[in-house]
Amino acid sequence: MILQSVDFIQVIADIVAAILNTLNLFVKPLGLFMISWMEYVLQFFPRNNLTVYIVIAIVIVILGLIVNIMWPGNKNPGFLVKAEEVEEKIEKKAEALDQKLEDKAKELDEKAEKKAEEIEPKVKKKIKKAKKKAKKLEEKAEELEEDAEELKEKAEELEEEAEELEEEGEELKEKAEELEEEAEELEEEAEELEEEGEELKEKAEELEEEAEELEEEGEELEENVEELEEDIEELEENVEELEEEATEKAESKVSKTEED
Amino acid sequence: MGRIGNIVKGIIYMGVYITTTMVIPFLTFTWVREMSILGVDIVLTQHDYENIIFWISAFGLLISATAFFNYSAPKQSIRKGTFALIQILLNCLYIWSYKFSGATEIRFEIVFQIANIGFISINVQNMVMLYMGVYFLTIVLKGYDLFDFVLNRKSIREKRYKTIPGGNDL
Numbered sequence: 001m002i003l004q005s006v007d008f009i010q011v012i013a014d015i016v017a018a019i020l021n022t023l024n025l026f027v028k029p030l031g032l033f034m035i036s037w038m039e040y041v042l043q044f045f046p047r048n049n050l051t052v053y054i055v056i057a058i059v060i061v062i063l064g065l066i067v068n069i070m071w072p073g074n075k076n077p078g079f080l081v082k083a084e085e086v087e088e089k090i091e092k093k094a095e096a097l098d099q100k101l102e103d104k105a106k107e108l109d110e111k112a113e114k115k116a117e118e119i120e121p122k123v124k125k126k127i128k129k130a131k132k133k134a135k136k137l138e139e140k141a142e143e144l145e146e147d148a149e150e151l152k153e154k155a156e157e158l159e160e161e162a163e164e165l166e167e168e169g170e171e172l173k174e175k176a177e178e179l180e181e182e183a184e185e186l187e188e189e190a191e192e193l194e195e196e197g198e199e200l201k202e203k204a205e206e207l208e209e210e211a212e213e214l215e216e217e218g219e220e221l222e223e224n225v226e227e228l229e230e231d232i233e234e235l236e237e238n239v240e241e242l243e244e245e246a247t248e249k250a251e252s253k254v255s256k257t258e259e260d
Numbered sequence: 261m262g263r264i265g266n267i268v269k270g271i272i273y274m275g276v277y278i279t280t281t282m283v284i285p286f287l288t289f290t291w292v293r294e295m296s297i298l299g300v301d302i303v304l305t306q307h308d309y310e311n312i313i314f315w316i317s318a319f320g321l322l323i324s325a326t327a328f329f330n331y332s333a334p335k336q337s338i339r340k341g342t343f344a345l346i347q348i349l350l351n352c353l354y355i356w357s358y359k360f361s362g363a364t365e366i367r368f369e370i371v372f373q374i375a376n377i378g379f380i381s382i383n384v385q386n387m388v389m390l391y392m393g394v395y396f397l398t399i400v401l402k403g404y405d406l407f408d409f410v411l412n413r414k415s416i417r418e419k420r421y422k423t424i425p426g427g428n429d430l
Contacts, residue, residue: 020390027393034392038356045318045353053318060325064270064332072263073334 270332277327281354282320286313315357323350336416341406348402352395 046052289312326347333340409416 023390023393027390027396029393030396031390031392034352034396035356038353038392042353042356048314050314050317053321057321057325060322061274061328064325064329065267067329067339068263068266068270068332072266073337 266332266334270328270330273331274324274328277324278320281323282316285316285320289313289316312358315354319350319354319357323347323354326350336409338406338409338413341402341409345399345402345406348395348399352392352399355391355395 289309293309326343330340330343330347333343
C-alpha cells in the first residue's frame with residue numbers, strides 16, 4: 001500500500017512539474033520584471049516597526065467606513081436627478097399642450113359644422129355640375145379609348161414590320177460579314193501578290209543591271225573587234241607592201257641574173 | 261445594497277483576508293518550526309522566523325484593510341477599481357516578502373521512516389517566481405478594469421440606476 005501511494009505521489013509530482021515547466025517559459029520573464037520594481041519599492045517600507053502598518057491599516061479602514069457612509073452608492077447621481085426633473089417638467093408641459101390642443105380641436109369642429117351647414121346647397125349644385133362634366137368626360141374617354149385601340153393595332157402592325165425589317169437587317173448583316181471575310185481574304189491574297197510582284201521587280205532590276213553590264217561588255221568587245229580589224233587591215237597592207245617589195249626584189253634579182 | 265450591507269460585506273472580506281494572509285501563514289510557520297522537533301529536516305532560525313512573521317503581519321494588515329475598502333465599494337466604481345489594483349500590488353509585495361525575509365530559503369524535506377522510498381522536496385523560491393508572473397497578468401487585468409470604470413463611468417452609473425430602481429451597488 002505504501003509503495004503504491006508513493007507511485008501515485010510520483011505521478012502527481014511529474015504532472016505538476018510538467019505544468020510548472022511549461023508556464024515557466026512564459027511567466028518567469030514577467031516575474032523577473034516584477035521583482036525588479038518590487039525590490040526598489042520595498043526599500044521605502046519601514047522594517048521592524050509594525051505600528052506604522054497598523055496605523056495605515058486603521059486609517060484605510062476608517063476611510064472606507066466614512067466613504068461608505070457618505071456615498072453608499074444607492075443614490076442617483078446628480079446628472080440623473082436633473083434629467084428626471086427635466087423629464088417631469090416636459091411631461092407636465094406636454095399634458096398642458098394636449099389639453100390646449102383638445103380645446104382648440106373642439107372649437108374648430110364646431111366652426112367646421114357651422115360652415116358645412118352653410119355650404120351644403122352650394123356643394124349640391126356643384127356636385128350636379130360636376131356629374132354632368134363627368135359624363136362628358138366619360139364620353140370623351142370612350143372616344144379616346146377607341147382611338148387608342150386603333151393606335152394599338154397600328155403599332156402592332158408597325159412592330160411586325162419592324163420585326164421583318166430586323167430579320168432582313170440581320171440577313172444583310174450576315175451577308176455583309178461574309179463579304180467582309182471574303183474581302184479580307186482578297187486583301188490577304190493581294191498583299192501576297194504585291195509581295196510576289198515586288199520580288200519579281202527586284203529580280204527584273206537585277207536582270208536589267210546584268211543586261212546593262214553585258215551590253216557594256218559587248219560594246220567593249222565590238223570596239224576590240226574593230227581595233228583588231230583595223231590592225232588586220234594594216235597587217236594586210238603591210239603584207240601587200242612586203243609582197244610588192246619582194247616581187248620587186250625578185251624581179252631585180254631576175255634582171256641581174258639575166259644581165260649576168 | 262445600502263451602506264450597512266456594504267460595510268458588512270467589507271468586514272467579511274477583511275476577515276477572510278486576515279485569515280488567509282496572516283493567521284494561516286502564522287500558524288504554518290509556527291508549525292514548521294515545531295516540526296523540527298519531530299525529526300523533520302527544516303532549517304529555520306529564530307531570526308528568520310521573526311522576520312517572516314513581521315512581514316506577514318505588515319503586509320497582511322495592509323492587504324486586509326484595502327480588501328475592506330475594495331469589497332465595501334459599489335460594483336464597477338472607481339474607488340473599487342483603485343483599491344483592487346492597490347490590493348494586487350500589495351499582494352505582490354506580500355508574496356515577495358517571503359523571498360527577502362528568507363522564507364523561501366527554507367528547504368522542506370520530509371524523509372519517510374521506511375528506507376528506500378524517497379523524500380519530498382518543495383522549491384519555494386521557484387514557486388514564488390512563477391507566482392510573480394501570474395500576478396503581473398492580474399495587475400494588467402485590474403489596471404484595465406480601472407481604466408474601463410473611469411472611461412465608462414457615466415454609462416455604468418446610468419445602467420445601475422435606471423435598470424434597477426433604488427440602485428444596484430453590489
